[in-house]
Amino acid sequence: AWKKFQAKPFVSKDDFEKEVVRHVETTLARSMFNCDETAAYAAASLAFRDRLITEWNRTQQRQTFADTKRVYYLSLEFLMGRALDNAMLNVGLKNIAKEGLSELGFRIEDIINQEHDAALGNGGLGRLAACFLDSMASLNFPAWGYGLRYKYGIFKQEIVDGYQVEVPDYWLDFNPWEFPRHDIVVDVQFYGGVRKYQDEAGKNVAVWEGGEIVKATAYDVPIPGFNTPTTNNMRLWSSKAASGEFDFQKFNSGDYESSVADQQRAETISAVLYPNDNLDRGKELRLKQQYFWVAASLYDIVRRFKKSKRAWSEFPDQIAIQLNDTHPTLAIVELQRILIDMEGLDWDEAWTIVTNTFGYTNHTVLPEALEKWSVPLFQNLLPRHLQIIYDINMFFLQSVERKFPGDRDMLGRVSIIEESQPKMVRMAFLAIVGSHKVNGVAELHSDLIKTTIFKDFVKIFGPDKFTNVTNGITPRRWLHQANPRLSELIASKTGGLGFLKDLNVLNELEKFADDKEFKKEWAEIKYANKVRLAKYIKSTTGVTVNPAALFDIQVKRIHEYKRQQLNIFGVIHRYLTIKAMTPEERKKLAPRVSIFGGKAAPGYWMAKTIIHLINNVGAVVNKDPDVGDLLKVIFLEDYNVSKAEIITPASDVSEHISTAGTEASGTSNMKFVLNGGLIIGTCDGANIEITREIGENNIFLFGNLAEDVEDLRHTHNYGSHTLDPDLVKVFDLIKSNAFGDAGAFGALTGSIEDHGDYYLVSDDFHSYIQTQTLVDEAYKNQEEWITKTILSVARMGFFSSDRCINEYAEMIWNVEPLPVGKES
């Protein structure tokens, strides 16, 4: 009977407007007479949200009913960006919304811009998780994301006098995209102790008791697929004190402060995203976050499984759990604990289930990013888990001993427990031992982990346990949403929007690579995107840039290994060159705008120094009359997902110039090429595969290779280390206080001159400068340049995150899609 009352999603402009007005007048309790842009954003979002909810409920019912295998993607970061534009495009109703909003007196762009980014991530790893959610829904995979509902996402960056200043990002004042599930609450235990005894049957029993309980409340966010009714779920956990409010007992007895303190301590767990990327600091609160989120998620997953009344042995047939880096590795231990301590399975039976359930993705080889937790910290916070880890390690080392009898060195190297002072738990090793597949994120990276950090494990488990899944990006957000005009042009030549579902369709563009009319339109779109960015630059920095200049962009987290310092030293070199030119020579040079953006971890002093130098160089260069339009240096404040959507389509070249062997994959390289920009880059991460796909004529590669890095470093430290002469000139200019007090940059130049130049800035400098000159030359021939960009876009199909998800599904998860109509 109820079926006839089910909500019907709107499909027409009038119905959409009706919904907007209804939400303004009832949900928001405002009058249409004072409906401002904030209210219009809220109402439009609620209208789309209602639509998503209907499909979301149906999807969940369909998946439950079909009872097929599901994927759970565990990630401490989901860098989602904005949701409204994405929702409108994925359900295919942006035009209707545009017309409807316009009739109500609003421009859709202004409404979209009201939304605060959901910035629950640091960079590449978090954005990858967001692209994966989009692909899993678009491909109809039954898949959930599990994460933490941080009250504060990654900080907002302000630049004050050239320095980065961090401002908290409170994003939850109004968030129409989440649904609090006050009925889905999980108790999570911390601290306490373990009591062991033998029961009547002589079985060893361990009971974890005492300590404290924190409550995890679920918040659900619908994830719409593109052009499909499938709407998946992202479940984020929020922490609360077990007593709900503060402790009344304590309060009434006069202990006001500690009653509130308990509550605050619990809420602190999900309060803030750790802003480090690629640096492990081993803080207790971070371990608490990890266990809190893992325990709540597993409780939820296990509860759902138990409803099906299947045998435990079927668990891995029904459930695949992917670990996004080592951050959720405790899930392995937690599942083992649930199975042996709570469900009474014996160790081996449980361990088979556990290892068949988990897959682990590694995202970095940087040693300072590999997570380790001190044993005493573990012992205190999670005493039972530490025991289980010791048991896992014991069984593992026994198997190693059987395979390599008497190899004590090997045992020491691969032990999950590092015998240091204090002892440490090596999370990556635990993740490998507890998973059935381990993957890297680009070919070079996957090869490197097999031959360096995880070499011994390849010997122990065999090579098949290790695999590669090269990263990808969602073309929906990174082409269709960020670059609507380009998307429209492509659609007009390839027969509609099908390329957004099968990115290899882009191949069809090859035949237009020399088509005059097409090239003209292509170039016009790039120019328009550059005008848009130029306006944005003007409004945020006050600097006027010429949209006809070559836009050279490097936007990503600031890190020495990513080498923004190489870029800015190159800019200073260019400045010196321009200053030394005659007016005639200057006329021949292609004008350039060097654009930087990215956040430094708050405690990463060297990264902050690099930001400072970029800003100071800009301040000098941008007002030098000898330079004029020939060179402008811009630092864009607070780089984030929604800003990337403006920046990415506007590049002529983008820089992906990490020291070879350090950038696991990179994903912004893919975004830039997909939007018709070329790359200047090192032979690192996915740059290598991008080159293979688009052709080496269409990319500017330079620098030393990964295989030579070790020797070069050795020479720096134990042989002679002479700096590149052009780099010396750059340093001399810095030291002459040309960019403000040189003392501020002493540590930066010193790291290269005096401290071994670990990232090989000097070794690659000459090659970098030469290649930049090639870029200048190539850009002068616009006809060829445009052809290169068209061919590149045509060959980028491989880098869709859809391809990537299909590979995970087949090689690691063993799951099938469940589209509508395929339920039985």
Ligand code: 26V
């Ligand atoms: C690592 C750590 C280490 C421990 C403490 C805190 C913390 C927080 C975040 C991370 C993640 C850093 C790793 C990361 O983002 N890797 C990037 O992953 C991208 C997606 O696979 C890849 O494209 C980038 O090359 C890689 O740097």
